[in-house]
Each structure stands twice: as structure tokens, then as C-alpha cells.
Amino acid sequence: MRDLDAQVAAAESAQPRFAGAGAGLDRRGFLALGGSSALFCTLAATGSVGRDPKETARAVASADKAAAKVRRPRRIALDPRDRDKYPTPQPQPGGQAREYWIEARSLMWDWAPSGRDEWMGAPVPQKKRKRLFRAFVYQLFSPGFAEPIARPSIPGPTLHADVGDTLVVHVRNGDTHFNQAITMHPHGVRYTPDYDGSFFGPFTRVGGFIAPGEEFTYTWEATPDSVGVWPYHDHGPNHTLNTFRGLFGAIVIREKGVKRPDVEEIVWFHSFGPEVSGQNRVLHCINGYAYAGNTPTFRAKVGQDVAFHVIGGNNDFHTFHIHGHRWRDQGGVNYTDTPTLGPFETITARFTEDNPGRWMYHCHVMSHQDAGMTGWYIVDPA
Template sequence: MAKNRLDRRSFLGASAGTALLCTIGGETFRVSNADDLKRADAKAASLSRPRQASQELTGFPQPEPAPGGQVREYWIQARSRWWDILPNKRDDWHDVPIRGKSTYRAFVYQEMTAGFAAPKGPPVIPGPTLKCEVGDLLVVHFRNADRELEQAVTMHPHGVHYNPEYDGAYMGAYTRTGGFVQPGEEFTYRWEARPDSVGVWPYHDHGPNHTLNTMRGLFGAIIVYPKGGKIPDLERVLFLHALTPPVTGLKTARQCINGRAFAGNTPTIQAKVGQDVALHVIGMDDAFHDFHLHGHRWLDAAGTYVDTPTVGPNETITARFTEDNPGRWLYHCHVFSHQDGGMAGWYVVDR
């Protein structure tokens, strides 16, 4: 009987998932292994800049801040790097080691100082959180600093207002300049924060290989606050997503929070009693997840108390509450295979 049981490693391997379908430059790829991934990347790298569709739409006005608003300026670069999904090599919740290779070639965003003079922080998953208020203009200077994957990438935002020049989307023959930023090139996006932009939104690659590159790690968040609104004492953005063999080339699928799997590797959030806490949870793969925080509940947008709301691909939910319950708590996706595959972490509250 024991021979038929799945050990922990076998269970995780069994949940590795199926092939990933993606279309690159008009060609559909079925990516299920490292060789398929190389072919897809080679196709993306072979694409040349599309002819600009200036004959279709021209003369877009340059966006400016609303009266009383500010220009919020960021310098962001995209680059490839080796990323370890399990830096601590163990699951701290169950106190067990996690064996096997856990490092893959990721594609990530990195914040730089003005003029791309120096790194402002490490290249990480997710990329830097961009913050502004209603009325502000986000000016994002973007550079494709990749020297490994050698393909065009972009930054495409949700939630904010922009004209087609700043969409950051590859659209074949209709592609604008910001939708195809090749290695070594730069482009500046200008995004307006209007009253209907209040909230937390994802941004991600939308270049010719956007499916693979977003799943590799090219994503981050934008937070738009109401004008003069209260900023939480503690605020974190948590992306729920899988890193699967078609993308990583590893043998095992990992269910991740911010590019890491299993408590002790995923973000450990430290809070204090009395703090105004906001946890923003975004889905960033093909699955539906939910978010459960032990010992806590909060009001959803409809004014109903919840403790396990669902979040779909590129959707956001926010758990906001005044902290009143000290202790060590688990947070996790309550899809059980996701939870047991690594999508869990610690929330620690001090008095």
C-alpha cells in the first residue's frame, strides 16, 4: 500500500501542469519543455520593429498632470537574471526541506535612480510598486537592459489613463513605439491618474512574447491613492502565481507569492496592533485563487465581512483592517493544491 502513496516531492511534481500555448509574431507555440521555450524565445528575438502605424492615428497630445497634481517620475529597466524560488530550501510551516533545483532564468523589472545612473533596488519579482495620487502624472522612463533573452519587452499598465502612444502593447503592424522596446533601447510612458484610477492595479510586459515573459516575472503594481487620502500604516502587494516547468525549465511546478514558494521564502509580513493594514492581492497567472488570512476578516467592496475572497487573473482584492489580533498567523491561497504547492506565508503581529 505504501508504494502507491505520493510523497511530498512526487505530489508537487504531479501538479506541474500542462503545456502553455502562446502566439508570437503570428506563430503559435506549444511550450512544454526547455527546447520549446528556446524556440519561442528565438522567434521573439527574430522579430524586427514593425512599421509605425503613424498613418492611422497621429498628433496625440502629451498628457500633463491635472491642476494641483504632480509628476511622479520613475526609471525602470527590464533585465534577465537567475532567480531562486526557494532561497531557504525548506518549508518553514511544515518544517521540512524542499529538495530539487529551484533556480531559473527570470525576466524582471528593476528600479533605477534618475537617468538610469545606478540601481535603486535589486531586480526582483514583482517589480517596483509605482505610487501616485489622483491628478498626478506617472512618467515612467523604461529601458530594456536585457542581454540574455534578447527580445523586445514593454510596460503595459492597468487602471490609469493613456493614449495609444503609451499603451505599451505589441499589436503587429499597428504597434506604436512603446509597444516594441528592443534590448538597449529606452521609451518614456506617460500615464494619468484620474478619479476612476483609484485602487491597486498590475502592470506587465505586453511585448511580442508577453505571455511567457509576464509568467517569467515581468510584472509589478501601481497604487493610485485618492487625493489627500490616508495612506495605510502597513501596505503590501502580494501576487499569487505559479512558476511552472514550461516557463522555468524545472521539473516541478511551484505555487508562488511574489516569486517565492513556501512559508519562510514567501514574504513574511510584520505588523503591530493598532496599525491600519492594507494587503493588496493580485492574481498573476491563468488560475483563480483566493486569499485567506487566519484570525482576521475585513469588509469587501460590497460592505460584507469576508476572510477568503476570490481573485482571478489580473484582478485585485484588498484586505484592509485595523490590526487588533497579535500573534503568528498564516496567510495562503485556499485552493488546497495551491496552498500545499507553496502559496502560503507568515503574518506576524506584535503588540
């Protein structure tokens, strides 16, 4: 792991001032550019520029162009005495450093690779050529970024730690298409300002700007109040658009020694809007895909301890329903089968499996269900 001071020095020397692509921008020009980028991203992300495909494309192109021109602020790290307030955290006694190497990259993504909706037994509305769009994903690599050890995925790799551990996450911006800085911002864990992973304009800390071709190492603490399942996502200059393109994932923190479920699944309810997919409508997705047969098919056996961790990954509220099943609510008192979750909120459905068969799981907001947010859950006999 690189020392934080070395990362700070590299960041300070890489881009000593606000700069545009190929020409300098003064601070006022940068702030105007940043405001333009934020405006376009906000409009695109909320769907208010989705009625006219050409207008949407222009808005997204403007946001991407603006984000590509953003350079590292001059004072990315404050006075060294200030940095001394934020030492890199170490594992607690009995804990360990859990290391991950993750690259952010873009690629062409097909949201319905089977071409069919198995629930309705019908083809999805678009042919493959029109289904493809450019996504932005986090991909897991072996130590030192030697080679990829998992396929590109939406969501990105799930990070695991126990209370007392640190998560040491090496992030590389490997993108060559969007040409934008990215970050990784966590929820649920403890971190110092240097490891926040957020772009704050002139107040940006060292972990808040990873330019194309650069790497940064985040260190986060798994404290007792971190127990649970949490999202992480891009929080760089173009964070809204790039998160909706696929730069998100999950963190699972457990109490030390607690038994893991026999079957444990991360389920992201999110969408690809027109600003991302190029479609003339919103695609309501589960883990990067739309419609049963494309979305994940989960499996379990009777008698197994099963946990579904469901995260809301867009601006909508969702409900999570599994046919033929019910479980204790978050308070552990009442039973439920259709709990509600909001943007970047997590709920967990945990139960002992006792009902074999093919079941559907889906969002019970009917418009989301019918626009692709459905999948299969198959339970085999013991």
C-alpha cells in the same frame, strides 16, 4: 523626459522594416513567425507542454528564438496628423509628474533561497542548483538610469500616484540574454495609443516595442476612475512567457489627501510553470518565492491600519486567507476571510489590527497552498 516626436523618430529610424536576425523577412514571413511565436507561448503558458521536460524546453526555445527575430514594424508610428491626436498628457491643476526609471533585465532566480518549508519543517524538494532558473524582472533605478536603487524583485517596483498626477515611467530594455523586445503595459490608468505599451504586429505604436538597449518613456494619467491597485506587465512580442518569468508589478492610485495605511503590502499570487522554472511541476508562488520562510513575512502591530492588496498573476483563480482575521468585503457590507480573485484581478483586505501572534496567510485552493503559496504574518503587541 524625451519628447514623444523624438521617440517616434528614433523608433522609425531604428528598424525601417520587418527583419529577421541577420536576414530580412517579408511581411508574410513575419506574420508566420509571429503566429509560431504566439502558438508556442500559449502552449507553454497554459501548461500543455509541461509533461515532457524536453518537449517543454524545445517549445520555450522555439518561442524565444521566434521572439528574438521579431523586429520593429515599418509603420510603428502612423501619419503625423494622427499623432497629433494623442498629445503627451500633463498633470491636472494641483497634480504632479511622478517619474520612475525602470530597467528590464534577466538574472538567475532562486524560488526558495532558504531551502526549507518552515510550515512543514522540511526541506523543499530541490537542491539550490536545480532551483535556479533565468527570470525576467523590472528593476528600479535612480534618475537617468544612473544606478540601481533597489534590488531586482518579483514583482517589480510599485508605482504610486494621486488623482490628477501623471506617471512618467522611463523603461529601458537592459537584457542581454533573451534578446527580445519588451514593453510595460498598465491597467487602471488612462493613456493614449502611443503609451499603451502593447505589441500589435503591423499596428504597433511607438510604445509597443522596446528593443534590447533601447529606452522609452510612457506617460499615464491618474484619473478619478483610476483609484485602486492595478497590475502592469510586459506586453511585447513574447509577453505571456516573459510575464510569467517575472515582468510584472503594481500601480497604486489614491484620491488626493487620503490617508495611507500604516502597513500596506502588495501580494502577488502567481506561478512558475515548467516552461519557466525547468521543474517537472508548477510552483505556486507569492512575490517570486515558494513555501513559508521564503515567501514574504509581513509584520504589523496591534492598532495599525493594515492593507493587503492581492493580485492574481497567472491563469488560475485563487482565494486569499489570513488566519485569525476577517475584514469587510469589496462592497464594504459583509465580512469575509477568503475572497476569490481571478487572473490579474485585485482584491484588498483592509482592517485595524487587533490580534497579536504568528499567523499564516495563503491561497486556500489546497493544491496551490501545498505547492508553495503560503507565508507568515506576524503581529506584535502595541
